[in-house]
Amino acid sequence: MFAGQVLSYAAMDIGKEVTWIPSYGPEMRGGTANCTVVIADEEIGSPLVLNPPGVIVMNLPSLDKYELTVKPGGVLVVNSSMVDRDVARNDITWVSIPCNEIAEEAGDRRMANIVATGALLALLPVLTLEDIESALKAHMPGRHKHLLPKNVEALKLGAEYARKHVRKAK
Amino acid sequence: MFAGQVLSYAAMDIGKEVTWIPSYGPEMRGGTANCTVVIADEEIGSPLVLNPPGVIVMNLPSLDKYELTVKPGGVLVVNSSMVDRDVARNDITWVSIPCNEIAEEAGDRRMANIVATGALLALLPVLTLEDIESALKAHMPGRHKHLLPKNVEALKLGAEYARKHVRKAK
Amino acid sequence: MVATIVNPENLVYSRPKGFTDTPSHYCPGCTHGTAHRLVAEVLEEMNILDKTIGVAPVGCAVFAYNYIDTDFVEAAHGRAPAMATGIKRVLPDRVVFSYQGDGDLASIGMAETVHAAARGENITIIFINNAIYGMTGGQMAPTTLPGMKTTSSPNGRDVETQGYPIRMSEMLATLDGAGYIVRRSLHDPKNIRLAKKAIRLAFETQVHGLGFSMVELLSTCSTGWSLTPVQSLAWLEEHMIPAFPLGDYKIAPSVAALKI
Amino acid sequence: MVATIVNPENLVYSRPKGFTDTPSHYCPGCTHGTAHRLVAEVLEEMNILDKTIGVAPVGCAVFAYNYIDTDFVEAAHGRAPAMATGIKRVLPDRVVFSYQGDGDLASIGMAETVHAAARGENITIIFINNAIYGMTGGQMAPTTLPGMKTTSSPNGRDVETQGYPIRMSEMLATLDGAGYIVRRSLHDPKNIRLAKKAIRLAFETQVHGLGFSMVELLSTCSTGWSLTPVQSLAWLEEHMIPAFPLGDYKIAPSVAALKI
Amino acid sequence: MARELWKGNEAIAEAAVRAGVEAYFGYPITPQNEVLEYMSHRLPELGRAFVQAESEPAAINMVYGAACTGARVMTSSSSPGISLMQEGLSYIAGTEVPMVLVNVMRGGPGLGNIAPSQGDYNQICKGGGHGDYHPVVLAPASIQEAVDLMPVAFEIAHKYLNICTILIDGSIGQMMEPIQLPGMQPVVRKEYDWAVSGAKGRKRHVLTSIYLDVPTEEKINLRILGRWRKAQANEIRFKEYYLEDAEYIVIGFGTAGRIALSAVRAARAQGIKVGLFRPISVNPFPYKRVEQLCKQAKSLLVVEMNTGQMLKDIQAAVRNMIPVRFYGRLGGVMPFPDEFVHEIQEMIKDPGKPEDDPADLWYLRMMAR
Amino acid sequence: MARELWKGNEAIAEAAVRAGVEAYFGYPITPQNEVLEYMSHRLPELGRAFVQAESEPAAINMVYGAACTGARVMTSSSSPGISLMQEGLSYIAGTEVPMVLVNVMRGGPGLGNIAPSQGDYNQICKGGGHGDYHPVVLAPASIQEAVDLMPVAFEIAHKYLNICTILIDGSIGQMMEPIQLPGMQPVVRKEYDWAVSGAKGRKRHVLTSIYLDVPTEEKINLRILGRWRKAQANEIRFKEYYLEDAEYIVIGFGTAGRIALSAVRAARAQGIKVGLFRPISVNPFPYKRVEQLCKQAKSLLVVEMNTGQMLKDIQAAVRNMIPVRFYGRLGGVMPFPDEFVHEIQEMIKDPGKPEDDPADLWYLRMMAR
Amino acid sequence: MPAKGWIEVNDMFCKGCELCVTACPPKVLELDSEKLTPKGYHPAYIFKDGCTGCAICAIVCPDSAITVYREVTKAPASAAVGGD
């Protein structure tokens, strides 16, 4: 969810149109939450997309739910810290990345989604890492500002890891 | 109101269609109440009539309100015990009759409306006095049955008085 | 002799200025009229007629606005406390009161009444308890006495199936937001005097911002009770007062401290 | 050793039969679950599971029907007592209970609750008081404590503008129709035991036709309170019990006389 | 069987009793108080359930509960009270349980007055509550018709697991007519596979209207719609008068319709070839039949006691094929037949064009006088 | 002025604050809680009135009271809560005082779910309350549009002394978009000649909705209708996309409309000459414009997140001039653009006949899959 | 000797409910069976001497139909009707 908001801020700041929408459905409490971000240059129609070009899944249920929705040729980032299986499809570009561990390395477990975001942008350059960085700078609540460097670090590590371990679509 | 119900019962008992409807309007408490009775041989449409062929008014406000509505050539019965003016129209048949006094004479003040009913039927024979009499017999609540003779008396007196003092339409 | 007496400086009492010249639509002897008069007198004496907004109920008092000479609104059935809240919140320096019957306040309006009290809403409620629904033709009210015949309890209120009367003052007294909650009666001159004092104190409570105030007034409904007005006063004293004891149910210390 | 112990005749406690096998949707540590279990155990022990109809509220307990193994209906927000009344009146020999949160029962459902009690409606209400609106995201409830932070009282409940908590048990105790009204807590084993006893007595009150019964249960909402489940129990004991004293608020003589 | 003179509200109550109503829950409101008052002595004397609820929301939710047991249950109210029942009605529709609702309409909006009106047509027929559901609505024009429709209403409610509303106005509730009451039906409580009654000897039943799983809710919506489509196919009701040779047709429901009957007769007496079409089921609405009538009629006169709410349904069926004229009285005014006769005459003088907006022209006429 | 990323519900609340709302009364309900929560800190900090009411009936009657003072006042809720407000709304309409209502629709009927839906169209537009009245209803499709319409809503409410409803669904309430907020308007309290405020130095004002005198009530009804006719003339709003050369036109409001925009673009990318018509004022409804579009279009596709409620209004305008196809998703299902694209393609393959019943065919398609 | 008093009953308001008649301490009031008010009620009136101007009738009158006069004015109006 947070990752989605960061992407949204970044997209907005570079003058793009963007929509962020949380998932609905039965999962009320403690279920898997997810969101959809649409970035475009013109007025955005549907905030939902049947086959998104890029997807991040942080846990197994999400992978099971969304693996098949990724647009052929699109990008899928899987958080291997929480998911013990590989991606079955070979018509998409994907990377399996231990976000939690990398985040810890970068200094805080809770930045796992930032790591994943870095990985996504490495494979699907709709935005640059700099866009994200300045978005974080601009919109991080004051009391978290000190975490900025760590976040940037996490972003970079994610991107690097993704470039190294990416499995290209066949 | 009661007179109207008696008429309704009588009409029903001789197999006619009939509707009885109370008046609406702002008079909530202690205002003048009135009702409309429609008697016919076929399914009745409107329960209200703009220009009724026969009208009974028991007090002054009612006379003021309804005198002009009586159908030309129709009948108007005025309770002179409560109304101190004559009828202005000369295109209708009308009678000014001291219902309260006649009712008292017949044995009970509260039968004034029966007196008026007798008067109306004398001038507008939609129903016979016998119809009314048997209706009273049939539908008077048991505890009032003993009043039956008095009511019949009042009915007759009303009719007689009306025949004597009627002013025919010009 | 008349001639000599009837002149201004001998005037002892006349219709209050807080009253309009409209004759009321109430049945003869209905003590709704008495309650109206007391409210009008109090507002006049406190000199707040022109800063007061009344909220009329749905009930026989629906036309209260025709008689009490202040700005007025007419609420939905039972929602007068909510409507009064809405007015008071945007006009906190005005005096806002609702005038409600027992069906309006204690039946359909129960939640609005309890919550206005719980919020300590700075409004005053004049609550007319006549143990019946007058306007709609004498049906059972939440305050109808056990065994009492009404058009919807034709054999007398059966507590087994129709429940027991609700004592609003006692109930609302359990709420911390309530500043002044008392029950009075309108059945004789002495009690009418006490009722007026209570109404005064209720409005003073509001004017001093001391929270929710309600005066419950035992009132007659000769039409609904099918008694004469005179019999009704006696019936009220004999049957209602035992079921709804007169008294002060909640007087917040701040209110008790008021000097008037 | 395990092997030896784990066999039927050593069984001391297991999930009650009155419970389905559906894992609850409640947040970890939510004592809604405890309350559910106690109800299930009581219905099982009284052997009335198959003649009981439950009425679920709108609130976190909206899915109570997924867990307690009886016929169930799901009411509109706050109207559970009315719905229960409707069922009980056509099926007087069945056991009917509603299970409601404080927003459901004390806010939007205030009128239905008070009137069900005033009618002496022969139903049982399990009232979960967790001082907050859980389901909708932790807004202020009528039972929220003064100064308590919620998503709709972000600076803490300001009694001046948002009023005071309502003590339902104390309020309902003023009604003649109420047969059994008590407040218990779910914060420790001892009180959970007492809560179960109370629930049992409430259902016995209904089974014996002794009128309206309600058990108010102080309950936690760690999510709404933003505390851990363990902290929540402590917070309940420390802050809620003083504001909502545990005790018996109304025990009709006929109920007191019950031998169980 | 002998005819008896009954007041509308009481006749409806007795008809419900004879149709086997097991429970009534209501709250007093004029002009329907006599229904509640009648039930307050009649039902207890038969050992059935009567509760004067604390409010209309309470009443409808008591009905909701009782309906969940499969019993025949009803409530009655008038306009403002009906508005307060909208949430409950939506729950009942969403839970797919049967009930009968009687709305004795009065002048509105707001507190309005207690005089007869047809101002709730939209609220009752187009769904006053939230979400997608469609109650069956029957609008009798006489006490006899109302009495005859009472058992039908309960059957419809149970057949389609839906709300069936009897829509009348204060005049039908308050007037008296001679009627024949149907015989007394025994109370039958079937063991429905959906109703709650305690799970003795069967798996438990749960009745709810919450479906957090969105696809499931969509299925439920379609199921409700499916039943509604059956009702649309089976429950169309109307009555026709003097249509055989009619060149002009008056259309009105309920009281406006019966007043129109007098007007039509008067016009016929003047040699005008005019007939009357009176919808009885106003939801589902007899669109097809109205469409057919356009082939026969030169123009239509729609009469209502509102600003033209049913008119929209007529126009949907007419689709500008022929001119439509509208005449409505508002706020509790009960029109006289003479007014309709005048409208008929005016219509014949100048039927206007099919594309005219009848409500528009009516409004201007009303303001002009 | 820089754009900011706002959640729909909060943006609406802030827009109302900037439009000078003086008081907010509401009750929590998903998916509109953020409006209430935002107001709970924002209004007190500005010294304006916020009350979390005990229920929706209480909330709407608090609004009613505040509206009687002439203040700009509002409430917000979601489907079931809106049903509970119907009596109050009818009183407000009958008393002719201004207010703004926000309905963030969810899946229904009954408790339903908290997912986005458009199932309350009929309730909101056709009058969920009793009596003859017509609220103005605006249905934005994006957060920016909602924010821009907020001040407009207050102006409309005051101009026509009527209810102005902002009708959105849960998705608009829950999503985030970059927006530009309007500037802060000062709170202006005019001394209206109808508002209550204490009769100091003037004759007293009385606001009521009861008119026992029937002819008076009729006059009031006509006065209310008169203002509504002005609104019909002045307040029609809609947005058109790619219509210049469009041979096929998709019509949808709110979220369904914006999803259709994606679909239309996708179809255009396939070379299909299709455009989008998105009504913004759904009451009054842009009938005339739809009628005109029938001249240009070969056929129409109406898309909604309900069983075809707006469809009826479209059909009233189309009057079988051209074929209309309908596609709806129910119970909180948010359709994907791809579904609409498919419908567009199907429509072009076989537009059907003008007299076909679109809802009918859609239902059969839904059941078939 | 008791203070001399007098009351006037306004026909516009009086509904002949008799509350004043029964409340009047010296019992000097009765309904005027001869007279009908515009609304059709028999209004109250002083039928014999002895009115003390105590204003009790005015206090109980639900329709504020009574104006009270007293030869030697003592208390202000409000007091008479129980003001504090």
Place this chain on the structure above:
Amino acid sequence: MPAKGWIEVNDMFCKGCELCVTACPPKVLELDSEKLTPKGYHPAYIFKDGCTGCAICAIVCPDSAITVYREVTKAPASAAVGGD
């Protein structure tokens, strides 16, 4: 010597709320940080000897996840959970 007891925690129901852990008199329970339930919680388990089978944990468990055994059965189940 204290009665020998044992509990089994059902992974289907346990949400790792720790209420049993804190309530357990002999403090023999803790959450199993190694294990994840299907719902993703760390379930409670007996990490050392000393369980008396007092069933306190079962009484406080909001999710009825605990089954309790005791070598020498004394009271019936209901009693153990405070039945009357």
